[in-house]
Amino acid sequence: MKLNGGQALIKSLEMEGVEVMFGLPGGAILPVYDPIIDSPIRHILVRHEQGAGHMAEGYAHATGRPGVAMVTSGPGATNIVTPLADAMMDSIPIVVITGQVPSAAIGTDAFQECDIIGVTRSITKHNELITSAQDIPRVIHEAFHIATTGRPGPVLVDIPKDIVDPNNPNSAMDWYWPDSIDLPGYKPTVKGHPRMIREAAKLIAESRRPVIYAGGGILKARAAEALRELAELTGISVVTTLMARGAFPDSHPLCLGMPGMHGNYTAITSMQESDLLIALGSRFDDRVTGKVGAFAPGAKIIHVDVDPAELGKVRRPDVPIVGDCQSVIVELIREVRELGAQPDRAEWDAQLKAWQAQFPLHYDQGWGEGDALKPQFCIEQLRDGSPEDTIVVSGVGQHQMWSSQFWRFNHPYTWINSGGLGTMGFAVPAAIGAKVGMPGRTVWAIDGDGCFQMTAQELVTASAERIPVKVAILNNAYLGMVRQWQELFYEERYSEVYLSPDLPDYKMWAEAMGCVGMRVEHPDEVAPAIEKANAIDDRPVVIDFRVDWTEKVYPMVAAGTSNSNVILGPEMGQGGH
C-alpha cells in the first residue's frame, strides 16, 4: 500500500493504540494534521504547546499508557521543552512529535527552524530525526517501545516537512508495520538477580528497624499490590515519597506517609533511625535525603531499580538489584517466605507509633471573626467532600506540599504532580490530560495562584473540548513557597513574591474561559462550594480559595541540613514566628 509520510505517521500512531493526542498545528507539521481528519484518534487542540506536553504527562500518569503530543517546528517545539524535561525527571512515558523544516533547509536558519534534537538531547530518554518517509513506522514503533519499557521516559521524534508532504516526492512510502524491534543497545533488565534477591531477604530477616522506602518506580512498575503483600508479610512499615503517594494506602496501619524536606516527622525519623532501608523504585533524591552524608547513618541499603545508573549514584547499596519492581518484589516475597518468620520488632513498631502520636501534622483553623481561611483546611474539606478515588493533581509550591500531606491517598494513580523538575503550571494541563484518560473519575487540580497564572489558558481547551476538570486555587496572593524561604532564610526580605489576591479576578477569568467560577473567603463557605463544584459535570469549575498568606509548610528540613534536624513549626524558632 502506497502512503505519504503524513498518513504513515498517523497510521503508525493508530497501530500503537493511540486514542487521543494533544497538540497544535503550524507550517512544518501541517501535512500530518491533514490525515487526522480521517483518523479515529481524538486530537485535543491546546492553547499553548506546554499545555499539550503536560496533558500528555497527566494522561500517562493516570492511565499508565503513553501520552502523545504533536507540535510544529521552531517555537512549537521549544514550547514543549519544559514538559519533556519534566517527563524525563519523573520517568513519564510520552512521545512528542515535532515538525521540522524540509530536509534541504535544515541547518540554514530557515523560517521556524530549531535544532530541537540538539536542544532536547539531555532531556529525553531518546530522540530521533527521521530522514526518510520509509522509516516512519519503524521509528514510531521504536519510540513507543523506548518510552514505555525499562525506566519510562519521554521520546521526541522530529519529522522534516518534505517527508510528510504529499506534494513532495520525498513523502512516498510503502506501508508496513514492523513485527519486531531491532535496538542492539537497548535491553532493559527486568528480572532481578536471584542471588541478590536472596541476600536482600537475609538482610530483611536480620533487621530490627527496617523501613520500606517506596518511590515512583512502584507506580511505574504497577507494583502497588506486590508492595502491599511484601509489607504485610514482613510487617515492615512503608514511607511513600512525593512520587509514590498512593502506591501504598495512607489508611494502612503500616503506612508512615511522606518523608523528605516537608515530610512528616515519623517518616523522616524512621528512615534516619532505621538499620535497613529497602529502597524500591526510589532514587535518594536530595529532597528526600537532606544532607546526604548525614542521611540514615546506621542503615544498610537494599536498592531495587530498573535503571542501573541509580544504584550507587547517591548512596552505595549493600544489596543492589537491577530489575523491575513488580518482578523483583514478587521474587523477594518468595525468598522471604522461604526464610520463615521475621524477627520480633515490637520495640521498633512501638517507637513508630509513639512518634506518630507525638508528632502528627497539624494546623489550626480558627472560626472566629477575622480568622483567616487555612489552606490545609480547604484541602481536608476537598478530600472529605469528594469521591474516594478522586485524582488529585497539583502545581508546585506550598499548596503541593499541603496537598501531599493532608490528602489521604488510598489508591495508586490518584496523585499526579511534578516532583523532579518542580514545574509551576503543571496542574491545570496535567489535570486535563488525566481527565481525558479517566473520564469517569473526579479530577481536582489543587493549584497555587502563581502556578495557575502560568497555564490557566488551557481551561479554554477544557471548556471547548468538554473536559470537566475542577480547579481549587489556594490563593495566598504570593509565590508562597518562595516567600516562606525569604521569611525563614532571608530575614523576611520579601523580594518579588507578592502577586495580589484579586488581580487577576480568578472568578471572572474562569467564567471568561467557559468555566463555573466561585470565590470562597470564610471557612463555613468551603464545604458548600465544594459540594456545588462536585455536582457540576458539564464544564470545568474553578474555586478561588482566599487563604491565609502567612501560613507556612511544616515540618521542614532546611535545604542541605541533616534530616535529624526536623523543624516542626514556628514555635521551634529557626526564623519562624
Add this chain to the structure above:
Amino acid sequence: MAAPRHHILSVLVENKAGVLARVSSLFARRGFNIYSLAVAPTDDDRFSRITIVVDVESTPLEQVTKQLFKLINVVKISELDPASAVEREMMILTVKAEPGTRGQVIELVDVFQGRIVDVGHDELTIELAGPPSKLDDFEDLMRAYGIVALQRTGRVALPKLERTAHGLPKSGMRPLGKVG
C-alpha cells in the same frame, strides 16, 4: 585529592547520526574534558567504536559510564586499564628543515622509525605512529627545529593479550556490565 588518572573507555555504538554528540555531551554536562577521542566503523559496519581517553576520578567516571549505557545507541562499554592495554596513536607533522638542520631531523625520524611523507624547499612532513608517549617525545625533540603544523589522531587501544597455560589469549578488557 588523589591525582586523576587516565581512563580509556572503549564504546561500541550504533553507526548512526548524532551518536557521537550524545556520547560527548554526557562528558560535557559534567565539565569533564575529553583528552582524546577516536571514532571509526568496526569490521561490522552497523557499529562504530569510540575510544575515549579522559582524566577523571574513578567514582564520577563510573556514573558517566552508567549513563552512557543508558543511551539507546550505545551497545557496549569496556574500560581498558592503561597498564594492560596496547595504546597506539598516529601523528603527522611538518617541521622546519633548512639545509643546516635537515640531516639531524632525518636522523631523528630514523631513530623513531617514522617516515618522511612530503618534502618541501625547507620543510619536511613526517608520519609517526606508536605509543602516545613516544609521539610526545618526538614532538618535544622536533620543537627545537620549529614545528610548522602538527596533527595527532587521538589514541586507539586494545587489551593486552594474556597467555594462559594452554596458550590461549584471554582478553584483558573489563566489560562494564550491568550491576546486580
